[in-house]
Amino acid sequence: MRGTFKIVIDAKWCKGCGLCLAECPKDVLQWSGARSAKGYNVPVQDETKVCTGCRLCELICPDQAIRVEGERQ
Amino acid sequence: MRGTFKIVIDAKWCKGCGLCLAECPKDVLQWSGARSAKGYNVPVQDETKVCTGCRLCELICPDQAIRVEGERQ
Amino acid sequence: MRKEVRVAGFGGQGVILAGVILAQASGAIEGREVAQTQSYGPEARGGAARCDVVISDKRILYPKVRQADLLLAMSQPALAKYAVDLDAAKGKVVIDSTLVNELPDGLPPVYRVPATKIAEEEFKNRIVANMVMLGALARVDDVVAYDSLKRAVAENVAPKFRDLNLAALDRGYQAVEGPGLRPAAGANDAPGAPASGGR
Amino acid sequence: MRKEVRVAGFGGQGVILAGVILAQASGAIEGREVAQTQSYGPEARGGAARCDVVISDKRILYPKVRQADLLLAMSQPALAKYAVDLDAAKGKVVIDSTLVNELPDGLPPVYRVPATKIAEEEFKNRIVANMVMLGALARVDDVVAYDSLKRAVAENVAPKFRDLNLAALDRGYQAVEGPGLRPAAGANDAPGAPASGGR
Amino acid sequence: MNEIAEKYLRQEALPMIFCPGCGDGTVLGAFLRAVDELKIGDQLALVGGIGCSGWMPVYVNVDTIHTLHGRAIPVAVGLKATRPDRKVVVFTGDGDAIGIGGNHFIHAARRNVDLTVIMINNAIYGMTGGQAAPTTPSGATTQTTPYGNPEDPFDACKLAEAAGATYVARWTAGHPRQLIKAFKEAIQHPGFAFIEVMTQCPVQAGRYIKGGLDAPEFLADIRKSVVTEAQAATMPPEELAGRTRIGLLHRSERPELTQRLAALNRGEKR
Amino acid sequence: MNEIAEKYLRQEALPMIFCPGCGDGTVLGAFLRAVDELKIGDQLALVGGIGCSGWMPVYVNVDTIHTLHGRAIPVAVGLKATRPDRKVVVFTGDGDAIGIGGNHFIHAARRNVDLTVIMINNAIYGMTGGQAAPTTPSGATTQTTPYGNPEDPFDACKLAEAAGATYVARWTAGHPRQLIKAFKEAIQHPGFAFIEVMTQCPVQAGRYIKGGLDAPEFLADIRKSVVTEAQAATMPPEELAGRTRIGLLHRSERPELTQRLAALNRGEKR
Amino acid sequence: MSEDGRKVRIIQGNEASVEGAIAAGCRFFAGYPITPASEIAELMSRRLPPVGGTFLQMEDEIASINAVIGASWGGAKACTASSGPGISLMQEGVGYAAETETPCVVINVMRGGPATGQPTISSQQDIYQARYGGHGDYEIIALVPSSAQEAYDLTIKAFNLAEEFRVPVYLLSDEIVGHTRERVVMGGPIEVRERVAPPKEGYRPYAAGPDGLLPGMPAFNDGYRLLVEGQHHDERGIRAGDDVNKSAALVQRLNDKVRKNIDRITDVERVDLDDAEVAVVCFGSTARPALEAVQSAREKGVKAGALRLRVIWPFPEKVVAELAGRARTLIVPEMNIGKLVLEVRRSAGGRAEVISLPRLGGALHTPEEVEGAIMDAVKGGNAR
Amino acid sequence: MSEDGRKVRIIQGNEASVEGAIAAGCRFFAGYPITPASEIAELMSRRLPPVGGTFLQMEDEIASINAVIGASWGGAKACTASSGPGISLMQEGVGYAAETETPCVVINVMRGGPATGQPTISSQQDIYQARYGGHGDYEIIALVPSSAQEAYDLTIKAFNLAEEFRVPVYLLSDEIVGHTRERVVMGGPIEVRERVAPPKEGYRPYAAGPDGLLPGMPAFNDGYRLLVEGQHHDERGIRAGDDVNKSAALVQRLNDKVRKNIDRITDVERVDLDDAEVAVVCFGSTARPALEAVQSAREKGVKAGALRLRVIWPFPEKVVAELAGRARTLIVPEMNIGKLVLEVRRSAGGRAEVISLPRLGGALHTPEEVEGAIMDAVKGGNAR
Ligand SMILES: Cc1ncc(C[n+]2csc(CCOP(=O)(O)OP(=O)(O)O)c2C)c(N)n1
Ligand SMILES: Cc1ncc(C[n+]2csc(CCOP(=O)(O)OP(=O)(O)O)c2C)c(N)n1
Ligand code: SF4
Ligand code: SF4
Numbered sequence A, B: 001m002r003g004t005f006k007i008v009i010d011a012k013w014c015k016g017c018g019l020c021l022a023e024c025p026k027d028v029l030q031w032s033g034a035r036s037a038k039g040y041n042v043p044v045q046d047e048t049k050v051c052t053g054c055r056l057c058e059l060i061c062p063d064q065a066i067r068v069e070g071e072r073q
Numbered sequence C, D: 001m002r003k004e005v006r007v008a009g010f011g012g013q014g015v016i017l018a019g020v021i022l023a024q025a026s027g028a029i030e031g032r033e034v035a036q037t038q039s040y041g042p043e044a045r046g047g048a049a050r051c052d053v054v055i056s057d058k059r060i061l062y063p064k065v066r067q068a069d070l071l072l073a074m075s076q077p078a079l080a081k082y083a084v085d086l087d088a089a090k091g092k093v094v095i096d097s098t099l100v101n102e103l104p105d106g107l108p109p110v111y112r113v114p115a116t117k118i119a120e121e122e123f124k125n126r127i128v129a130n131m132v133m134l135g136a137l138a139r140v141d142d143v144v145a146y147d148s149l150k151r152a153v154a155e156n157v158a159p160k161f162r163d164l165n166l167a168a169l170d171r172g173y174q175a176v177e178g179p180g181l182r183p184a185a186g187a188n189d190a191p192g193a194p195a196s197g198g199r
Numbered sequence E, F: 001m002n003e004i005a006e007k008y009l010r011q012e013a014l015p016m017i018f019c020p021g022c023g024d025g026t027v028l029g030a031f032l033r034a035v036d037e038l039k040i041g042d043q044l045a046l047v048g049g050i051g052c053s054g055w056m057p058v059y060v061n062v063d064t065i066h067t068l069h070g071r072a073i074p075v076a077v078g079l080k081a082t083r084p085d086r087k088v089v090v091f092t093g094d095g096d097a098i099g100i101g102g103n104h105f106i107h108a109a110r111r112n113v114d115l116t117v118i119m120i121n122n123a124i125y126g127m128t129g130g131q132a133a134p135t136t137p138s139g140a141t142t143q144t145t146p147y148g149n150p151e152d153p154f155d156a157c158k159l160a161e162a163a164g165a166t167y168v169a170r171w172t173a174g175h176p177r178q179l180i181k182a183f184k185e186a187i188q189h190p191g192f193a194f195i196e197v198m199t200q201c202p203v204q205a206g207r208y209i210k211g212g213l214d215a216p217e218f219l220a221d222i223r224k225s226v227v228t229e230a231q232a233a234t235m236p237p238e239e240l241a242g243r244t245r246i247g248l249l250h251r252s253e254r255p256e257l258t259q260r261l262a263a264l265n266r267g268e269k270r
Numbered sequence G, H: 001m002s003e004d005g006r007k008v009r010i011i012q013g014n015e016a017s018v019e020g021a022i023a024a025g026c027r028f029f030a031g032y033p034i035t036p037a038s039e040i041a042e043l044m045s046r047r048l049p050p051v052g053g054t055f056l057q058m059e060d061e062i063a064s065i066n067a068v069i070g071a072s073w074g075g076a077k078a079c080t081a082s083s084g085p086g087i088s089l090m091q092e093g094v095g096y097a098a099e100t101e102t103p104c105v106v107i108n109v110m111r112g113g114p115a116t117g118q119p120t121i122s123s124q125q126d127i128y129q130a131r132y133g134g135h136g137d138y139e140i141i142a143l144v145p146s147s148a149q150e151a152y153d154l155t156i157k158a159f160n161l162a163e164e165f166r167v168p169v170y171l172l173s174d175e176i177v178g179h180t181r182e183r184v185v186m187g188g189p190i191e192v193r194e195r196v197a198p199p200k201e202g203y204r205p206y207a208a209g210p211d212g213l214l215p216g217m218p219a220f221n222d223g224y225r226l227l228v229e230g231q232h233h234d235e236r237g238i239r240a241g242d243d244v245n246k247s248a249a250l251v252q253r254l255n256d257k258v259r260k261n262i263d264r265i266t267d268v269e270r271v272d273l274d275d276a277e278v279a280v281v282c283f284g285s286t287a288r289p290a291l292e293a294v295q296s297a298r299e300k301g302v303k304a305g306a307l308r309l310r311v312i313w314p315f316p317e318k319v320v321a322e323l324a325g326r327a328r329t330l331i332v333p334e335m336n337i338g339k340l341v342l343e344v345r346r347s348a349g350g351r352a353e354v355i356s357l358p359r360l361g362g363a364l365h366t367p368e369e370v371e372g373a374i375m376d377a378v379k380g381g382n383a384r
């Protein structure tokens, strides 16, 4: 299943709040440490973790910065 | 008991609404037919009736026009 | 020719409706210029009520009554209060003789009609005393034609009260007494819609 | 002598507190005239934040910054936006070199201090980057005495954060680099009280 | 004029503006009797809204403020806050209290400010001449609902309770003795006390809603439309339907605002 | 940006003013999904109050009006009255809806106007920088309650129900799926539908009430503070105490205002 | 009584306003009772449903003006009516209508203030409030009827101006105009400005033409994807309150679109002004005794005239300035402490003597009183 | 930092207003948050309880002003603060305070309007609203600080004037004054007008002295049996709205007590006016660049001066008229569309050229801009 879902986080909108990290039941999201143009720490997908495509991260993200790509199988 | 209570109606304040007439359980109050300076028909005590001094008329009179005189015995 | 008519009495006597009917008769029926005003609000409750009608053949600019030509007094306080504003020379007063007993000095000609008594006794409805007064007016002065008043009543009073009001009007026309009246000619009733309060 | 100082960066970096401390140091401690203003409201959220301090020995009438003498830039967009308002002749820029990488052309002398890096790595608290910047300022220009800044921090920051802020201040004073600096002299922290929003 | 009225009324402000047979006068009489029994004349501060009902306190010869339409409650809150020992009583109409003034009403209830709020529910805007109130029954005709009221009325007592009032009672102008008792309870209740009084307004509600100006008949109809807890217990459901509950409807305890503010002044953190 | 956001957001109005981690964005996302599922994009008319929450509809690319503080509901009533087929949704804050706007709120509920009112309860005045709201807990410190809030908060849902709302639900920003469902129900409900959403406001409530700016932690605390009907049924009373009920709290049927007005237009007397 | 569709009725000014509004296409009214304006709401509640309109009695005046704003964007010509206390409460909402360029009509049947003042008695005290009552810089238009007929005519005009200029328009009536029953000719051919939907292509809701005016008025749910924003905004409606230039431009235009088009808006009646040495500048119910006084003075051979304003805001500065260049004395009777006289004096710029004839308490000036002032001016006035 | 009890602090104008209020004896504040005034409520909530005062955050601004009125009659000096939208909502209440002669202070920290306008940005747009915002004829007093120090000083003065004249007094501050942190000297010997209870014997609460003022201010539950009536009333407080003469007398007095005592109220700063050919008439934050411009022009040898108003209502007509008789040109810079200039122009009565220097959008005039206007006037101005 690994790799089936791609979590695309738009650094243009992300405000680094960490809600997606806290929300993901599979610990898929991690801080990137990099700073966006607005100064925020934007999360990235930890490819070693298994994303189930549950979209909880997308739903919780207040800034609509997350897109979960790939279909659930 | 008749005559023990005197119902004094102040024509200066009475507005002829008839609430006291309706309220009196003993039918003691009647229309006088006379017209006050303000044009109202002011009730009078019907001396043939027995006033129990219950003060319902005094309590209901919106214009505080009624005084029940004489003590209950 | 400008005529100023004032109807005054207690609140609840239909004073306003009387003035409105007069205004409609002169204005809408006879096509004259009219301006009808009235006192409003708390002071119109229980206390004094007043309705003024100015009638003229020319555009009416100033709409208020300065010196009434005709006063319809339906209460003693009303007569007392407004007698002073009367035109002593050409004025006339119509009183509801049921309620007005004392006449102040220096009044112009006074016409009497026991309007409230007629309303209560003949029509069992105190509220048509105003129509009795109006009927009397038509007899006392030519400010308005009696026929116009009848039409105005017919048009402005709820259908179920029309006959009552017309009958009361007629009784006033017949019953009024006073100096130099011509013989009478022809009668009607509705609960007055008193003024709304103030604030 | 009038000096205009601007502190600018992202909302949440404590830009306002830095300006307030500077104003207190110059005004309350050193007894000079100051006028401190700031940008408010939604535009101060997440987006740009700005705090201006005008310092003078005379009564300050016009309280706004026209051409900054000193710019403390804590973000790339802040530098880009306010570089143009700088006094090219006698101005100076202090940048948080953790966050500001590109320098536009035509800048006056630039001083660098990795304020955010120091705050995060040495103090485990990003919010003291503002104090690092202030410390750097005291070294770069004599607009305010370093001791006055220390006293202002001590007086204006909650007791439990005092030492942290003083230490950060000191690190800024020590760590700043740039053209023609004298040797350093002596450190401190509080969570900034950002501006209230708008409406 | 009876002794109580002579003792408490502000003679120079008379006569009262109320229409013949208006329930407001009866309610005012009951209030005076409650004050007399409690002997608190000199602690009273009265506040009136705008409306017929708002005139009630104007006739009482104690410190009184006749405020703007809908604003009696915030004025009362300001008054009460300056000297919490005052007995502040608000007289207000249904339009004044829960029409234009609804927000102040629910917030004062929420804060549990120690006020007594007496709301005259005549189901209409009386003073302005018979327009619909937020208490006018659905379907009723008034000056602004010529085709029948398309809105449902508030249950003011329910609203007060939901907002946080700690004393809530409803009576009618036909219950003067109960009113005296309720006023006494409310004044002594240490918190937001609300009393709704259903009254006859023969001139406006009478004319437009009921189609008749007779005050005794109107009052009789109001009495028929209500039911006490005790009566309700023994009444068959058919009879109960559509009747309004009267009596003490809610009573609870919760810290009162001015007491809490006084604690702040003493330096007690909450 | 995800597809739903791309489809519905008004790109030229972005970025959204919300602080990092603010619950408002999550609620807006849930709303967009509800709209998408109902396929009613072109029937929507959105109304925002003033406050952070009032900005939510500004970002949606449909007809939107951003009103005055507290006045979103009367504007919505006017809008709805002109074309009853519109789906009018109001976004409002706790201060906007039941602080300054409380009177409009209860009256729209009483009238049972077919509106969907989404109230963000962040327990504070967010936009103005952290002052007490009528939802701020008793004892909490804020910018205007430095010694602790001396007032008790409203229960907005209770108030809505007492005022006459016919659909009342409460959820949190941590319940996006439930919110989507509730929004769909509310929009389809033919009457005044009220949804209170408890949200984290990390920057103002976080700073002043909670003492920390961490959004995930704040949201976790909110989730801990609430309980659904189902959960409550199996929870020991000790655990239940102090928790706020969430879920669909009330639903009833009553004639809706604009339908009633339409009947007047057809000449039907009520 | 009808010829070419006109009918004559004896009605109150308040009733005439309702008839005028409905003739002008008003299909939404939200209000709250208040003396002496209540008859407007009452008659609206009766008249609107049969013509497919909506009457709402709101919880207060704030709700009323805001419902009117919502209804106007919903697509209806909309109106509210009140008097002093209620109008005071509407000020924030009127400013919002100005900011968002929402056409609407606000009728103020003036009574005596401040506060509860004189609930049942007339005044002209609120004329400045109409212009300056709300916070911020904006312009409104205000019409002042002096008879029931004008209550009808000017209400129609108020709706037309609201649509044309996309502003809140006040009808400043008063208790005397509102409550006097007199002859009103209604119906017949009336000029009504219908709402025109702007083109959708490339539509920017706040992009104005060279005259500062917005083309047409769009409605919700007609495909515009409108953003109506109460903060300063750009041509798209996107907030720009933090942009000093865009904000300045918007506020300037909101003011200029009325100020610069003043010639299109100005509406005055000139009575015997050609050779007038003394001119009465008057408006509203006070104009009635004033005109009577002028007639009477003319009959006595005095060169008196009157300038009666039907629109007081924007104030017809040029007209008054021009008059001041010709007449020696301007007399300004008004039922207030002396307010419009300040505008007259400024516009006169010292070129005519300006005499204030204020009257408080609510009694209308008598014709004799105004005539007395005219006569005094004639006697006293040789110095220019 | 203290010498004779004074202390110096670097604080915002808003904070200085709070300190001034408390120094003046304010013990009650009711308000509602709004940018840019919120700091006043916030600091009041902190400062009042320790001095035995009461802070209430109300449900809205209407409740706030009304609670202030209640508290004032309850015996406390009382105050509220807001900005445009909230001040608009208070207009009915302010009029009520004027009608009932309730001393109170209303602080308006002005921002850009109308509507939500520019929530975070300064303006001087609301000066006419302060005077004309409510319905009816009444006068208020309005003070205009131009620095944090003056926010302190004039707040104290506002309370004193409120007590003396029994009127609502506005402090028209603005976002710049409110939010600029600068030096403020506080404490020390301050003149504070304490409330004086009037004698009870034969007390008629609305019987004024020859200057139109009421003696002292009574409080509830102190034995007066007060009737505070918002309708027009007689000297006892009994309603008289239906009495034309009593009503007229009351309204006349409410206006005259401010108008006729204008000399006691007027407060201006004169800078280099003795020989000034060009004078800048300025107030509030705009006065700061204006005074800098005058200094700079003087340095260049130009005969410039400034008249800075600390009180704008009642408008110091006489002072301006006198100035217009001496200076050739008056320049009026203001952060609005050009409002106070209308008063200046009227007062100047054509005797000086009056140049409006308005500025919209919220950016303070620069000193250069004002200086430019001075220079233009010097060059252009030979015609008088
Ligand atoms: C702001 C404002 N709006 C409207 C009014 C007019 N007004 C006076 S009393 C009243 C309503 C009275 O109704 P209610 O409160 O029910 O009192 P009632 O007369 O029925 O006792 C209204 C609308 C006003 N005075 N002020
Ligand atoms: C009449 C008026 N008063 C006050 C304000 C200032 N104001 C703007 S938003 C707001 C409160 C915001 O709180 P809330 O409604 O809870 O929304 P939030 O920001 O918390 O989502 C206030 C008081 C205003 N704009 N208008
Ligand atoms: S929830 Fe969204 S905004 Fe927050 S960190 Fe994750 S991607 Fe960024
Ligand atoms: S889709 Fe679900 S599992 Fe995947 S990253 Fe998002 S929250 Fe985690």
Ligand code: SF4
Residues within 6 Å of the ligand: B009, B013, B014, B015, B016, B017, B018, B019, B020, B021, B042, B043, B060, B061, B062, B063, B064, B065, B066, E021
């Ligand atoms: S109740 Fe009072 S007012 Fe009514 S009729 Fe009897 S005495 Fe008169």
Ligand code: SF4
Residues within 6 Å of the ligand: B005, B007, B023, B024, B025, B026, B027, B028, B029, B050, B051, B052, B053, B054, B055, B056, B057, B058, B068
């Ligand atoms: S006291 Fe009782 S019995 Fe006697 S008249 Fe009055 S109501 Fe009747």
Ligand code: SF4
Residues within 6 Å of the ligand: C197, E017, E018, E019, E020, E021, E022, E023, E024, E052, E053, E122, E126, E127, E200, E201, E202, E203, E204, E205
């Ligand atoms: S209108 Fe109704 S409530 Fe008002 S005084 Fe008359 S009867 Fe009483």
Ligand code: SF4
Residues within 6 Å of the ligand: D197, F017, F018, F019, F020, F021, F022, F023, F024, F052, F053, F122, F126, F127, F200, F201, F202, F203, F204, F205
């Ligand atoms: S202040 Fe609070 S509610 Fe407002 S945007 Fe920020 S976090 Fe959200």
Ligand SMILES: [Mg+2]
Residues within 6 Å of the ligand: E051, E093, E094, E095, E120, E121, E122, E123, E124, E125, E126, E133
């Ligand atoms: Mg009522």
Ligand SMILES: [Mg+2]
Residues within 6 Å of the ligand: F051, F093, F094, F095, F120, F121, F122, F123, F124, F125, F126, F133
């Ligand atoms: Mg909130």
